[in-house]
Amino acid sequence: MTNRTVAVVGAGIGGLSTALALVDNTDHHVVVLEANDRVGGRIADSSFAGIEGVDSGPDSFLARVPEAVALAERVGLGSELVSPEPVGAAVWFNGLYDIPEGLMLGLPGRLRPLATTGLLSWRGKMRAGIEPLLPRTSIADDSIGAFVRARFGDEVHERLVDSLVGSIYAADTDNFSLAEVPQLYGAAAGNRSLLLAARRQRRSAAGTATAAAGPIFAAPRGGIGSLAQATARAVTEAGGKILTDSPVHEITRHEEKTTWSVNGNEYDSVIFAGPARATGSILTEA
Template identity: 50%
Template sequence: SDLLTWPGKLRAALEPILPATGVGADSVGRLIRHRFGKQVHERLVDPLVGSIYAADTDRFSLSGVTQILDLAANNRSLLIGARRARRKAPPAAGPIFGAPSTGMATLTNTLAQSLRASGVTITTGCRVESIHRSGTGWLVNGEFADAVVLATPAKTTAPLVAPLSPDAGATLAKFDHAGVVMLTIALPGDNWPADYTKRSGYLVPKPVQKWVTATSFASSKWAHWQPKTPEDGVILRISLGRDGLDLTDQPDDKLINAALSEVGTHVGFDLQPTEYRLTRWPAAFPQYRPGHAKRVLGIETALATDAPGIFVCGASYKGIGIPACIQQANSSAQGVAKYIGVVLS
């Protein structure tokens, strides 16, 4: 690969002979630089992990990237461990990228329909400002509950649990979140090189990064966005901002002009979009600082002691992606069932 210079490749090649590092520092950036060198961190790992989680990997816990954590915890060499795991892994059964063709809201809408069909009442548009003890349970906006699951972001959860468990509330209040901006644009088909249709996008390493952190060639990644004819346009999704670079308060025209200018420089020609949509996601990405797993354990322990029957789950705690959030939801359901003495089938 031309992404690394020969000195960078030689430094990375030393990784298998280095002594075991362990995970004590709990920093993705520190671990990767120590094992593989500065170039692998700056040009490969930091752009990938940083763009997925809007993170500064020097301040991002290994618990947020479980693949790297497992390799570091269970192998002397990350490279040898990764090769061993790859040989054992089953063949990929489907495409790398996947999403509902009708949008991600399909997941929550389908879940809500299933619950209502089972007789569950769902109340939306109702703000919860406090939770109070009531006998053996809890009152939430006057409604009694045997147990409560808070699936809200950490900083939203903090004031709700602070009166019940000061230690848990204080830790939750310290959690950081990063905001990002997404610009989705449509380009004429004749304005897009044929070679680019075979690629899924690119990441921008921090040494050359301005506002744009990544650009996804969405028409190449998602089947329902692929052009049906050569005349059809292509869709790009441009990410701006990250931890330490909050752009969510910037005006629309400044964001759009910066994105088109930077991406035009990256791809080598001027972009002339026919349509665009700008979406802001303020404080949407939890930032797992070093020591994150220990803090989460402390929160769970404090709640179990101070406020039994109160549970937390969601992207702020044990994984940011949708599969991780589903796993946490299942774990919380098991915890609630055990607490109230119900056996789940």
């Protein structure tokens, strides 16, 4: 394969894994450009209660996604993967409450658990209870927050959906597209009632559970941050280069040479692996 120079903009786990795939499978010269002073993007850790390396962003990945497990194995963390015990979960809202049964990514699939939980006020329960009776809600240009609030009311969104989906995606669900979460988007696009859609999805998942044996989530013992650090090391050990504190200020495409100039340096290809908003700002100036 032709030796080319490739710039990867963004050293989150997406950019790092892309760079690793390039240095592993091509002869390209790969340079990762990261605006911050560290790699990992939304994957971050900090000290807590005297313990170093406590995840302060995403804390695991889906173990049933083979690419994530393969990445951990490639960077030497395959034997370090652990999974949480399958015990009950709780949410904190002015107190600790068991998460109601029958949820699908925070969406209620049963009314009885909602009626008996102390997490919602009686007004919140009544508002959620009328969801199956509401007409279809348009999904055009809707955020998760706007859509769920329209269907179930503020309490279900703020105390259940945002708590679960927001933590999984490290996102503000009032400013996060439904299309980014395929399960939610499919339920919203293909059904009038989200509650009935969530119920059907849970029944379907229960019917295939035996075929998907094994843990759902996994992470290295050292925290998910260690996966980003190990991936960065693997990139540099394989010949790639990672430049932190290197925001992209200028990018120009040279039509006559089909190359790109990034911060004054020439590249044959540029891969954008940063947040959409930051990437959009860069491309607007290009």
